[in-house]
Structure formats: structure tokens, C-alpha cells
Amino acid sequence: MVQSLWDSSKASQATNALEELVYRSNIIGADRRVCNIYGGNTSAKTVVQDFRGRDVEVMYVKGSGSDLGSMKAGNFTGLRMDDIRPLFERDAMTDEEMVAYLGHTMIDAKHPRASIETLLHAFLPFKHVDHTHPDAIISLCCADNGKALAKEIFGDRFVWVPYVRPGFTLSKMIAEGVLANPKAELVLMEKHGLVTWGETSEACYAQTIKIINEAEAFIEARVNEAKLFGGVKHAALPAEVRRSIAAQVMPTIRGAVSDAKKAILSFDDQDDVLAFVGGQDSPQLSQVGAACPDHLVHTKVVPLFIDWTPNADDVEGLKAKLKEGVAAYKEQYKAYFERNKNEGDVMFEAAPRVILIPGVGMVNTGKSWALSQVSGALYHRAISVMRGATALGQFVSLSENESYNVEYWPLELYKLSLAPPEAEFSRKVAFITGGAGGIGSETARRLVSEGAHVVLADLNLEGAQKVAAEINEKYGENRALAVKMDVTDEAAIQAAYALTTLTYGGVDIIVNNAGLATSSPFDETSLKEWNLNMNVLGTGYFLVAREAFKIMKQQAIGGNMVFIGSKNSVYAGKNATAYSAVKALEAHLARCIAAEGGEFGIRVNTILPDAILQGSAIWNGAWRNERAAAYGIEPDQLEEYYRKRTTLLVNIYPKDIAEGIAFFASSKSDKTTGCMLTIDGGVPAAFTR
Secondary structure, eight states: OOOOOOOOOHHHTTTTTTHHHHHHHHHHHTTTTTTTTTTOEEEEEEEEOEEEOOOOOOEEEHHHHTTTOOOOOOGGEEEEEOOOOOOOOGGGOHHHHHHHHHTBBBSTTTTOOOOOOOOHHSSSSSSEEEOOOOOHHHHTTTTTTHHHHHHHTTTEEEEEEOOOOOHHHHHHHHHHHHHOOOOOOEEEETTEEEEEEEHHHHHHHHHHHHHHHHHHHHHHHHHHHHHGGSSSOOOOOOOHHHHHHHHHHHHHHHHOOOOSOOOOOEOOHHHHHHHHHBBHHHHHHTSSSSSSSGGHHHOOSSEEEEEOOTTTTTTHHHHHHHHHHHHHHHHHHHHHHHHHTTOOOOOOOOSSSEEEEETTTTEEEEEHHHHHHHHHHHHHHHHHHHHHHHHHBBBBOOOHHHHHHHTOOOOHHHHHHOOOOOTTTTOOOOEEEEETTTHHHHHHHHHTTTTTTTEEESSOOHHHHHHHHHHHHHOTTTTTEEOOOOTTTTHHHHHHHHHHHHHHHSSSSEEEEOOOOOEEEEEGOOHHHHHHHHIIIIIIHHHHHHHHHHHHHTSEEEEEEEOOOOOOGSOOOOOOOHHHHHHHHHHHHHHHHHHHHHTTTTTEEEEEEEOTTTOOOOTTTTHHHHHHHHHHOOGGGHHHHHHSSSSSSOOHHHHHHHHHHHHHGGGGGOOSSSSSSEEOOOOOGGOOO
């Protein structure tokens, strides 16, 4: 059952009707069983003073594109009721007329555009109104016998309205239905949702919860767990097995769905998902249609359901099924668009947003991890609705044309236009070794600032986690992922990439940056020192690049590798034979990979920095003392020594290298590979020639 989250002590902190509306909205949105993410709307009618000091009746209603769970006062729109009420006398009004008219009724032009369903709230003669999408209610409204069952549950206390796309007509139908039934306590919107009301904010919320629980109790009394979704056809594979399979196939999915625009993926194997993908009837049930109009923009009309018998030894067979399934889905979506398009419509990416795999789970796609999570969250709600609707009768949905006209509805598309514009590294995943260090952390910040999702791989997990937490606090949940990794450990590298593909779907950019440095005269260089440099800077770069190369080939959408070499890659550093030799190896390794990667669209370039002391673990250790000794100076004189050594008389900082990495990883260098870029202030002895 849904629990009331109303806390009188918190509610009493509200000093006006708008603040109380914010509180009510937030607790409604806190439980997705009550309202979809970004869905639903709430309102409150009150009296405020206008700019001339006159008392004016105003309705505050959710602004378009907001989410009830997180919205604040600034996300609501205030509209003058005296200007809106006369609309009830009209017989018809187009969406365009409605939007334009409501714009004139706003008490503040800086408020967001009012919700699509503003008139639904305005036409009802109640101070407080909630429109929500509760799982239990939509289960009832999406059952073929829903109206008849509603009479069993609610008697004569409800108004049932047939499916009509939100707007003036639906708003007037609802108000007329309520006015015609003095006993009405709620409105059930066929294939859509619930409307409730109250004279106080608390009473309105309490009514919402009460009605939901009446419907839920009725449904749960009829649920037979053993027969859900037709009974079990495929049991879920063990958690470790299914997650391993998902990690292996995610790059295949990502490549298949990213032909038009790259997508970020997420994986979900929660219990309700596993129950649904394993159901006997689920392949057919999943194709009936969306569980709620609000889902369509984020999930499309139907998911892609993969016809595969769970088998840990048949991962290659699953990859083939996924490629075939995505290709067929895209052709079907294009045909759907052509059958239903209106003049001026531009087709979205045809790839699926939700992919269901028996025994394994659900994969969601989006232009960011956050939006892939939105499609996943909405499909959890769809599963819940199908569970309830099939317990009551047959699950029904909108017609194809009704679905299309919501998916491509200008008022819905307007919400998408509120999102920030995409940037250079939007939809891309960068894997950075040495991610906790100066260059690595600065590179992560630089790439994320232009839209990237980043993985910070480092032996220093605590340091990497600190950087990731800072990025996520600023840019949003899971934009950065920290992972402990030793670049000399092949299994650890493979595990880190498996976590990357499981988290984001694949990888587009790798920055081979993990490093160390040692110094000693050649005849005093031990085999241990030589092997240490070779293992970390040579073998480590090889392993990190090789595993990324495999993923990039599997995705088949190109890729970028940036190696962090050194001035010593082309300059014979004094007392640094092991370090210099392996840095030269790195540069040539990059060129070799570039030569092989070209046909797959994989570019590989190298940056040659010098003397980056800021934020460097290397320069804070023995290396600083060793280099100072080699030059006959004190350690604290090194920074000035290196500055004076450059022709530009400058110091080099991590952000300078991050800029070079961003250039090589960006579209600005699309036609450059196998290149070396010096960022050293100009050291003549290291000029490439």
C-alpha cells in the first residue's frame, strides 16, 4: 500500500499557499508509484496582491517540464483566475490558442510556461487539485473492464472520462463530469490517470493517497503471483552471471542503437524486471503499447523484447539477436512514423529506448545516463501497470495513432526543448587512468564540463572517489564513476572496463595517463627499476589500450585514444634511461594502434608534456629530489628551473594538458591520428624532427 508522507511539522513551515503546494508536490513525486517522473501536475488557488497592490485570485500550477519530486517555487506558474474562468464557456480551443491565451493570464512573465493540463485544474471548483499517475489507478484505467470494476470499487463516487489527449476538450469534459455528479470524489482518466481534490492542501493529498489505496487493495486481492504475466517461462540467471552477460553485450547494443546519435546505456535487473522478462505472456504483452501517455516521449510506444533463451554459454548468440532485433525495431519505427506523420514532423532516433532480455534484465538508452534512467523508471511503472491490469482483465493501451500524436505532440516536445543544449562530449564516455592525479582529474573536469561521462581509474581509489563526488555534486548523479585499477593487472583492467560497459554501455575516449617516474644513472639502473617503468608505462598502456580497442571495435562507432607521453618520449633525459625509453615506447605504441585503428574509426594521438609539478603524485615523491639532484639544484627550485628552460618562459599546468586532451578527443581533430602534440612551453632539445 502507498504510505502517506505528509508531515505536519514540515508542512507548517510553509508560510503561504505556494510553499505548501511545493511541499505537497514534492511528497507526491517522492513515490513513483503515485506519479511518474516528470509527470502529473498539482495546483492551488489563493489570493495574492498584484503589482498595483490589488487582491487577485491566482492559481499556481506546475510549470511545463518540471518534476513534482524536485520542483521548487520557481517551477510553478501563477495565473489570474478571473482571466481563465471565461474559457469554460467556449466550445473549443486549439492547443496553440490555449498556450497563447494562458501566456496572457500569467502574473509574472518570468514564470515558466504553464502545464499542458492547466485548464483541468482551473475548471474544477476546488482550491487544491492533484493530477497523478498512480500504478494502481492506471492498472484500472488500462484494463479492458476498468470502468465496470471502478463501479465495484468506488460506487457512484467517481467520474470516468474516455481517453482524450490533454488540452481544452479533456479539461472541459472532466469539469462537466464532476459538476454533473455531486457525489464525485475523483476522476478516472481512461488509459491515463487520476484527478483528486480538497479544500486544503493536506485534505487533497490525503484524498489522493486514500483513492490509490482503495484501488490497490482491490487489485492485490486478485493478484495470483504464480500466474503473473502468464507464469514463468524463463527463470532469471544468477546475479553474477546475468551481470557478466550484460557487460559483454552492452557495447553491441550501444553500437546498434547509436547509428544516428550516440546513446548512453544503463542496466537494470531489479526483481520486477526479471519477473516480467521471464513471463510466458510478456513478449506479446510488452507490445500492446504504453501504460500511460506520459511514458511515450521517453520510452516510445513499445520496447524491444529479445527472443532469447537464457544461457550463459550463448553470449555470442545473444549479441546476434540484439543486432537483428535493433535493426528490425528501427525499420518498424520508421514505418510507424511514415504511417502517422503530420506535416512538419521530424523523426526522432528510431532506436529503442527500452530493451528487455529474458533471464538478464532491462537495458535503457538515452542521450545521458540520467535520461536512460528516466526511460527505465517509467518502464518500471509500465510493468507495475501491466501486472495490475492483467490481474483485473486484459491490458489495453492507446491506439497507434493516439500514441503517435502524443509522442510527436508539440506541447510534449516543448518540454524536451527546455533541456540544456548538447555539447562537444555529450553522449560520450571517457575512461581516464590516473584519474585521481593532477592531469587525470583536470581532464575529467574538462570533459564533463562539455557533456562527457567519465570513469576515473586509479590505484588511489579514495582520491578517485573524491574527484568523482565533486563532479557528481556539480553535474548530476553518476556523471563520474571511480574504480580502483592497477594498470599492470590484466584482470583488473578487464573488470574495470566491464563495470564501465555495465554502467554506461561502452567507451568512446580513453586517456592513457597513469604514470610514475624514476631517475638513476644508466649503469646504476636496476632490473627492478627497468621492469617497474616497463610494466606501468609500457605494458600498462598496452593493456588499457588493447581492452578499449576491443570494445570500440565491438561498438563499431569509432573511438579516441589519447596517450600522455612526455618530453622524454623524444628527448634523451639525463639519468632517466628507463623512464625515457618507455616513454618513447608509448609514443610508438600509439602510432602502431593508430595505423590499425583507422579502418574502425579509432584515432590515437599522443601529448608530450613536461615538468607538470602541480597536483602530481610523481613530483611530490622521490622523482622531484632525483631530478633536482641531476640538475644540481634544490628541489624547491625545480619549478622556476623548468620555467626558465622553456622558450616561452612559462610553467605547464594540468589544465594545459587537459586542453590538449580535449582537442584530440574532440571533433576538431576528427582527421588527425598518429600525431604527437608538445605542451612543454617550448624545450628546443625536445622539438620533434
